[in-house]
Amino acid sequence: MIQTKALVLGTQRLGPLFYRLKLKAPSISSLAQPGQFVHLKVDEGYDPLLRRPFSFHHTDPSQGCFDLLIKLRGKGTRLLSQKSPGEELDLIGPLGNGFPLPHSGQSPVLVAGGAGIAPLFMLAERLTSARGNLFFWGAKRKEEIFLRDEFSSLGWRLEISTEDGSIGYRGLVTDLLQAYLSKAKDNCLIYTCGPWGMLKEVARLSGQNHLPCWVSLEGNMACGVGACWGCAVRCKVEGKLGYRRICKDGPVFSAEEVIWD
Amino acid sequence: MGLKVDLSVSLGSLKLRNPVLAASGCFGFGDEYSPLVDLNLLGGLITKAVSLNPTPGNPPPRVVETPCGMLNSIGLANPGLKGFLREKLPFLRSLTVPIIVNVAGGRLWEYVEVVKGLDKEDGVDGYEINISCPNVEKGGMEFSSDPKIAFKLVSSLRKVTSKPLIVKLSPNLGNIVPVAKVVEEAGADALSLINTLIGMAIDVRTKRPILARGTGGLSGPAIKPVALALVWKVAQAVEIPIVGVGGIFTSEDAIEFILAGSTAVQVGTANFVDPQTMPKIIEELRDYCVQEKIKRISDLIGGLEYG
The missing domain is CATH 3.40.50.80 (Nucleotide-binding domain of ferredoxin-NADP reductase (FNR) module)
Known part of the structure; x- marks a missing residue:
């Protein structure tokens, strides 16, 4: 887990709702595993206030780069879609557990x-x-x-x-x-x-x-590092009903572990 | 060379090397942030609430962003006293900064049991008594809203510990001064002002509140003016130190609280936005003192030129 500045390399519109945001942050790119995410500060100032979590969508560690997929949802994602090359974003990552890889034969x-x-x-x-x-x-x-x-x-x-x-x-x-x-x-x-x-x-x-x-899983998140318990999801925890944190215990869970109702 | 600045302050017998504390619930038990922040730079760390028994917390969604702030309804999720001692205290003990354990409970005796269970432990330097959580059914707020109950609770705790007792009060009251005064009379060493303000956000498509529990506690820059006014008001009514908390994001915010009468300050929501906020504020407080030729930051406390 690192906090660093990422350089915006560019954005690319992929449709009416989606953008690809290309970033450069070699220390993060080299560590990123599928299913992990970054928590990024969209802009200076107090509105939007909190960081926004985005999964890694593609990484190119040899170039120190990675892509995030931005779906327009509100003010934060709109601001991200309008970033220009050369701007910097403050980000924390890689966060979360990532996908376990298949065993041989699976x-x-x-x-x-x-x-x-x-x-x-x-x-x-x-x-x-x-x-x-x-x-x-x-x-x-x-x-x-x-x-x-x-x-x-x-x-x-x-x-x-x-x-x-x-x-x-x-x-x-x-x-x-x-x-x-x-x-x-x-x-x-x-x-x-x-x-x-x-x-x-x-x-x-x-x-x-x-x-x-x-x-x-995704969910509303505040800290992104497991401290606040804001992103709790109802799970079976040691055989009992409990909560796990999407940011730290997840975002990847076994489907059997999650309480879906 | 520059002026040597003394940033240290005292909350009763508790000496802090600088006035910047991590606020309860916004910095976990320290370990979560240790990869990102040098915790030993802080004035102190106030833990997430610890209750007698493990508390799972409220159903999700538990947080939502609002303009210049956020609502939370975590519900004091924590591993309980035993879990804290086993899983969290060993790490906290390894730090060189004062550790203040935030204590929550549903009933008076639960607060007493938690404090008794912690009091002999190395690494527990004081308590912040949470009588102001807006997100639980029992306890929390009710201890804050009735001065008689608040007095009984704090005097009961005073009997079981000689470590510093800081009592965190709620802004969700008509008048905060009577409770502040009885808490002082009952033997508290300091007051934390303020806990979150009760707030709500609604999804217009589902026509339901966004938080599963309906309402939550509002924090962040949106509440700073409210917190500042309450600190200023209570500072004129009590003698014990006040720890200001509510929307502190910058060193200027911190200085405003100190001028209004805070001895120390807590940084909460700002940690989520930028984990470097506290080290930055500490550094900038030093710069401010140098620029303003202030030798001891404690000389600034209550230095508001008004009234």
Whole structure:
């Protein structure tokens, strides 16, 4: 965990809601693991006040760089989308536990919902031996699907769903997963990130098929380092109902550990 | 060469090398921030609340940002007295700065048990008694809102410890002065002013409060003027030192609190925004004293030129 200044290399608009923010901070880039995140100060001043957490989306340690995927949600993300090359951002990272990597013989399947693509794309980059495996990505509409060229160069098979059917399968990404698991599921290891309702369904399908599943959670966060307990999520803790911190104990949890209701 | 500045201050028998303390709940038990901050630079560290039994805390969402501030409803989540002694105190003991344990409880006897359980421990240099948490059903606020109950609690604690007792008061009262006075009379060594203000945020799409518990405690720059006014008011009513807390982000903020009558200050929400805030404030306090030719920062306490 380091606090440092990152240099903004540029932003790239990926659709009406998404931007890619390219940053340079070699000390952080070299440590970053898939599923970990940075906690960054958007701007000087008191509004927005708190830092914002973003998963690593892509890293290039040889150049000391990494990308964050910014989905426009409010003032903080809008300000980030407007950063110019040469500006600096104060950031703390890498934070959180990251995704455990598959054991030999396990076949990873990735399931993203919306902006949940962010950490899973980096995981797909790292899991080079899983090329040819399936990456499911669901969104509301065509404009929220991008990165298709990057996926084809990575070698993962991308299967897309949209709620309005404007591209790919019309429906939910969990429908695609369910259909897939009903046929081939031996040795599957599921990784997922996205909205709560979708994660809950992925967790249910994994449980039903007795498959291990890692979920990456998000939540309102204050400190980002485990001190404040603001980002608590209800979990089974040593067999009892309790809380874990998304920032420190997570953001990646075993689907079985999380209390979904 | 420059003026040699004395930044030390005292809270009763507790000597601080500088007046900047980490506020309870905003700096965990120190270990969480140790990779980022040299904790031994601080004036002292006030731990997250410790209650007799482990406390899981409130359902999420527990925090939300508001303009120039944040609401929290953590609910005093902590490992309990035994967990604190086993998991947290050994690290705190390794630091060279005073450690003040924030103590919370649902009933009077629970506060007493926690203080008794800590009192013989090395590395516990004093207590901050939390009688002002707005985020729990029992205890907390009720001890602050009734001067008789506050008196009984503080005098009971006074009987079981000779270590410094700092009592943290709530701003969520019509008049804070009567409670401040009885707490002083009951034997407190200092007062911490203020805990968070009760606040609320609503999601207009779901038409529900954003925090699961409905309301929470407001902190950050938004509450600084309120805290400052209360410190100033209470400073004129009591003799014991006041520890100012509420939206302190810069050395100027800290100096304002000292001028209003604070002997020391606490930094809370600002740690989340920038973990370097406390070391920066300490350095800048020194610079300010040099520029203003102030030899001892304690000479500034209550130096407001007004009234």
